[in-house]
Amino acid sequence: MTTPPIAVIGAGPAGLTLARVLQRHGVDGVRVHDLDSGPDDRPQGGTLDMHAGSGQTALEAAGLFDAFLAAARPEGQDGRLLAHDGSVLFEHRAAPDEADNPEIDRGQLRGLLLDSLRPGTVRWGAKLVATTPTDDGYRLAFDDGSVEAADLVVGADGAWSRVRPLLSPAVPGYSGVTFVEFRVDDVDERHPDLAALVGRGSMSVPYANRSLIVQRNSGGVLRGYAAVRRPLAWAAENGLDDGDPAQVRAVLLEVFADYAPILRELLVRAADEFTVRPIMALPVPHRWEHTRGVTLLGDAAHLMSPFSGQGANLAMLDGADLARLLLEHPGDPDAAVRAYEELMLPRSATAAQGAATGIERAIAADAPAHSLRFLRSLENA
Numbered sequence: 487m488t489t490p491p492i493a494v495i496g497a498g499p500a501g502l503t504l505a506r507v508l509q510r511h512g513v514d515g516v517r518v519h520d521l522d523s524g525p526d527d528r529p530q531g532g533t534l535d536m537h538a539g540s541g542q543t544a545l546e547a548a549g550l551f552d553a554f555l556a557a558a559r560p561e562g563q564d565g566r567l568l569a570h571d572g573s574v575l576f577e578h579r580a581a582p583d584e585a586d587n588p589e590i591d592r593g594q595l596r597g598l599l600l601d602s603l604r605p606g607t608v609r610w611g612a613k614l615v616a617t618t619p620t621d622d623g624y625r626l627a628f629d630d631g632s633v634e635a636a637d638l639v640v641g642a643d644g645a646w647s648r649v650r651p652l653l654s655p656a657v658p659g660y661s662g663v664t665f666v667e668f669r670v671d672d673v674d675e676r677h678p679d680l681a682a683l684v685g686r687g688s689m690s691v692p693y694a695n696r697s698l699i700v701q702r703n704s705g706g707v708l709r710g711y712a713a714v715r716r717p718l719a720w721a722a723e724n725g726l727d728d729g730d731p732a733q734v735r736a737v738l739l740e741v742f743a744d745y746a747p748i749l750r751e752l753l754v755r756a757a758d759e760f761t762v763r764p765i766m767a768l769p770v771p772h773r774w775e776h777t778r779g780v781t782l783l784g785d786a787a788h789l790m791s792p793f794s795g796q797g798a799n800l801a802m803l804d805g806a807d808l809a810r811l812l813l814e815h816p817g818d819p820d821a822a823v824r825a826y827e828e829l830m831l832p833r834s835a836t837a838a839q840g841a842a843t844g845i846e847r848a849i850a851a852d853a854p855a856h857s858l859r860f861l862r863s864l865e866n867a
């Protein structure tokens with residue numbers, strides 16, 4: 487099906503799902519532009535659980551659900567909550583048939599989506615730098631000097647979206663919590679004690695305005711986040727931005743000095759690659775007046791803290807829903823975008839409110855009280 491040009495900015499879960507669902511139904515006018523130089527430009531990071539009713543629904547719409555199941559780790563649904571002295575406060579072991587939230591590595595998920603697209607759909611090394619309205623759409627300028635025209639511009643370009651300002655003046659604000667991401671490699675062979683500590687899924691150890699959150703990834707890798715409630719300037723003031731892993735490790739070991747020795751070993755044995763991630767979020771609710779020819783998906787529309795566990799799931803559902811509505815309104819993309827925004831804006835506001843409350847309560851002075859109550863309530867639900 488030949489359609490007016492649709493320019494998707496961003497080859498993350500949102501933009502790739504949109505492109506895939508459209509192409510699966512014969513739409514050939516969709517192009518994805520990403521600033522990365524290629525699919526392997528940067529490590530994709532940790533693991534994502536794909537929820538029934540959102541991420542899984544999008545994977546079904548993309549025709550990729552079976553491929554997802556083949557790569558997914560259902561045992562990754564296991565969870566452990568530990569006290570800072572290392573004692574176990576709560577443990578969930580996934581039943582063999584539990585299928586609500588299987589985990590998949592981010593890189594594997596991106597690979598599934600990319601491999602499903604027609605060759606040449608994604609234009610790599612194309613950073614959007616300017617958008618100018620024209621009589622029938624937008625003129626897009628990229629940092630490689632190229633210029634493209636599009637009838638519909640879809641901003642799927644994440645937290646610092648260059649498309650968002652066309653619709654909204656909102657910018658992400660600091661949540662009060664900084665994550666320092668770390669990785670422990672080859673745990674089955676070299677660190678079986680840490681492998682046993684974390685188990686098959688995830689472990690979190692929230693205590694007094696901090697937490698250690700560690701997830702089992704594929705390939706014998708543990709990926710963790712040392713989370714601290716500190717001012718935004720904390721990382722820079724303590725030399726965490728200087729690129730010296732010894733400095734980062736020393737600061738983290740001091741911050742987590744009162745945690746049990748086996749928990750601190752995660753930081754001691756982490757690879758020499760730490761990434762500082764201040765957790766940012768858009769205001770809640772984030773809305774805009776419908777504007778012809780442009781819309782937002784995923785984090786560009788509703789960046790929220792990871793404490794909803796829904797960011798990538800909603801991003802993919804956004805992509806699948808917008809594709810479905812474009813297909814249901816042939817020749818009238820404006821009606822499709824209106825219907826998409828009416829569906830997406832309320833549901834993302836609910837999730838974003840949950841994420842804001844979640845981070846407030848989980849990384850708190852009285853932690854782990856909230857996390858324990860929350861997990862017990864799930865068990866009794």
Ligand SMILES: Cc1cc2nc3c(=O)[nH]c(=O)nc-3n(C[C@H](O)[C@H](O)[C@H](O)COP(=O)(O)OP(=O)(O)OC[C@H]3O[C@@H](n4cnc5c(N)ncnc54)[C@H](O)[C@@H]3O)c2cc1C
Nearest residue numbers: 496498499500520521613614643644784785796797798799
């Ligand atoms: C620590 C952490 C843990 C998380 N854990 C989970 C989880 O367990 N479950 C979950 O569902 N979500 C989780 N999330 C959230 C999830 O990562 C995001 O919600 C999701 O990646 C959003 O997808 P997206 O496609 O909207 O944006 P992104 O994944 O950010 O992709 C945006 C793409 O746009 C490109 N881009 C950006 N600017 C431009 C430009 N100007 N021109 C061209 N291209 C551009 C980027 O290169 C990128 O490829 C977590 C987030 C964090 C920070």
